[in-house]
Amino acid sequence: MTGYGKDYRSIAADKQRQRQDKIPEQWLIDAQKYDKATNLLQVPVTCGILNEVECQITSDYDATALLEKIQGEVWSVEQVTVAFCKRAAVAHQLTNCLTEIFFYEAIERARQLDRERRESPNGKALRPLHGLPISLKDSFHIVGQDTSTGLACFVNDPAEQNSALAALLLDLGAILYCKTNLPQTIMTGDSDNNVFGRTLNPHNTNLTAGGSTGGEGALIALRGSLLGVGTDIAGSIRIPSLCNGLYGFRGSVGVVPHGGVRDLAVPGTDGVRSTAGPMATSIRDCQLLMKAIMESETWRYDSTVVSVPWRGLRVREKLRIGLVEDNGIDTPSPPIRRSFNEAARLLQGINEIEVIPLSLPGLGDIYQDLVRYMAPLGTEHYSELFNRTGEPAIPSLDTIGLMSVEGTTLKGFFEMNARRQEAAKKYLQLFCDNRIDAILMPVAAHTAVPWDKWANATYTGLWNYLDYPAVVIPVDKVQDTDLADDVVHAKYGPGDAELYKLYTGPELYSDAPTAVQVVGYRQMDEALLNTAIFLDSIINGQKQ
């Protein structure tokens, strides 16, 4: 039974109660205790729910290192799974990051994997992701779980079939144990909806956790998961990765199976397509997941994939990196400017790297078309979904202005496509003429901003429009020296000024992560990962 006819408030109350009941009583924390804290990052290891080994399992490794420990039988799959279920439960109580909780089923599966391994000790090779807990954005179908995507009308309608990616991850040996929160419509920079409420940013609860994959962002920041999968149609992996200090990879369309993901678009909508990709605590974990997926027969799982296989490419010995400090629409705020320049300076100091300052042509027109692609038939289908249970639009929907996007005609749609084809030619030429391997640029003009203020995706959306892979690399966080400066620095008109004014200095923005974005050639995801790993070793090498 879906929620037709019932009021969204009673649906949400029931759903939240059911969700709460999925957390074992002994894993409950006194969340009120942390009400006044804005930075929650240490709570999972101090709250007393996880024992020492569980703290170690969940704190000390990235997914790649953890997989080695599992493979080496340092810890059983069950131990690892329980540890992450506990930590995810804590993370959820702190930030409201989970939508569906199925710890019980996950632990059962973990025991099963351990049993199978014991029973065939000299047996077959372990699967590539054997025993690794992986969290998924709510929009992926998992059999027996809702895929409400935060809409009351879709509550209590458990999936009967796995999304292609969920099926593939299970076949690769992963443990699925929870799904994560996202915004109503899956389109805003605040992971907030009328069913589950808002996910908080554990770095600074005054700021947004980002969207649309904000639940993953908060969960992974608290290490309730080391590897999650989001989707990105204009920045929905990269924005929460920035907000939560994570690595996030927006793969080229179809490289990661996206079949059977609930994306709320009118069925058959084409143009700019949503794409799936990893969010993680290390860049090599993004590679781990992409490699495991691209080495598998994705095309057997999903009729919509683009079959770009993993090739084992070698890292190039010399790299040419285009530098884009400012996209000509939104002026980067002081902490973004500082950390971009810091990253650029580190790259400039390396022999193997040549940097080439670039600007992005035609982005104003491109961005207008990108917004049109988000709702080519207008937004009535969203209103219709809201109306089924009487739910109102969330505040951040107003901020991004999605509901006022007007539809177009078939002729208008093809004209958009034609402009996009021309832009694609121009950008390929920009890359080829400058012989660059990748572009380094901000992820947004700002860090995470206060709730419901995230207004656009001009730094990320271009790469969806062109279908270029792009990855977020964290740099540091807002520093005491990142003072707000005068709005006169905002060069691109009133919209820019309004955004620029949001940054009021390090007090409100304390601990907000900063990051850069690295962008590669369309469908050259593997090459981009190689490049990003090298750049990350320079930008973050000394910290590690």
Place this chain on the structure above:
Amino acid sequence: MTGYGKDYRSIAADKQRQRQDKIPEQWLIDAQKYDKATNLLQVPVTCGILNEVECQITSDYDATALLEKIQGEVWSVEQVTVAFCKRAAVAHQLTNCLTEIFFYEAIERARQLDRERRESPNGKALRPLHGLPISLKDSFHIVGQDTSTGLACFVNDPAEQNSALAALLLDLGAILYCKTNLPQTIMTGDSDNNVFGRTLNPHNTNLTAGGSTGGEGALIALRGSLLGVGTDIAGSIRIPSLCNGLYGFRGSVGVVPHGGVRDLAVPGTDGVRSTAGPMATSIRDCQLLMKAIMESETWRYDSTVVSVPWRGLRVREKLRIGLVEDNGIDTPSPPIRRSFNEAARLLQGINEIEVIPLSLPGLGDIYQDLVRYMAPLGTEHYSELFNRTGEPAIPSLDTIGLMSVEGTTLKGFFEMNARRQEAAKKYLQLFCDNRIDAILMPVAAHTAVPWDKWANATYTGLWNYLDYPAVVIPVDKVQDTDLADDVVHAKYGPGDAELYKLYTGPELYSDAPTAVQVVGYRQMDEALLNTAIFLDSIINGQKQ
């Protein structure tokens, strides 16, 4: 200057005169001498234009073997190029297969390649297609040549930029020397237009050479080229391959660069996309071209490619082949039925092959949508192009009914997309559930038919709709025993009956080639080629 304002007849007369002037006088034949012959296949070697070595060069090898001879310096690139220019000139005089002739430039380039090789005798490795003449369908841009696509309004407007594929082939070392004829609109099964007129089928001039890549079909059948490239949006590579007894490979969309091809669709039209691929005298030549392309950096040439690399896959030891004798819309005519069954019987006799009879679900509805995808905005843009010079529609346009396709709305278009996504799921499941490697089926319900009677593409278009790669393997030709049978055998209504009646027995259809089609998984072009090479060795092995 394009042909705006001028009458199409004077444009065509001038253009044909210019084309004629591109043939050296000593290569002219007395074409009237062959007016009464219906089978012209032997004329190139009997007409006296080619000397003995030139006959050998053009007759005795496929492209793969010829490349070896060039690489081994048995013949110079110039010798080879001159031989194919001569043979193409003869083929053209017999069948009217060429649109643009640039023998002079080709021979100059051949000399240049020979010179470069002499000057660096221990020098760098030869490029993969060093010195190999390759012919292209007229719709590919080649700098300095018209891309009229048989429309008077586009005559005298030489291209300023190569199509991505032309640029790539030149970089791979190929020699481009001519472009080939196609139908007005590039959409019918008769390669006929008001600028160049009709291309004849050299196997039987009473029958169509097929379309839309019919010029290539006739040229390669007469071995005026060993390797040509066509495009296929519903069967335009495969239909002329069938009609002319050739191998023809419809690659998955974007695997072969299609950027910068004039396809006459309204700019930005999306949905079912045209795709490029080889036509050749051997299956391994299709592989030769696909491998050379897929091993190169196609994505640097073209912002529209799908970057599926060549992987060096091994041939599977056991194959499961689905058999589809009849598509449920058009009943195969007696020679098609016979040669399909003959091919199926040969496969059944092989240990490594298991055959599984299959039927194609939902093809009636799919085909209707495919037709809608051919002109989602209707056909006014074609009329507008015709009207510029007052040219009438060719007769075969009436036969296929293209000009009566009505446009749809954006909503209707997305509904078509949604149905297509459902069909894609269903067909992937059909392949996976039956664990088949490929499907064997007819290319059409009939062989080449009399002029202007080719009415549909129900056997080929499904694979464009689903974007599955498909290859044509010739089987034999119409036999004296292929008697016409009663129309009562046509099971699927009046349209089927009308088509079925076209086959009147072996007299009119003498020497008409028969063929089968082999279809593989989407974007698994390399695996399909491996499968097709094996099946061809069984079907045609004993003849070789």
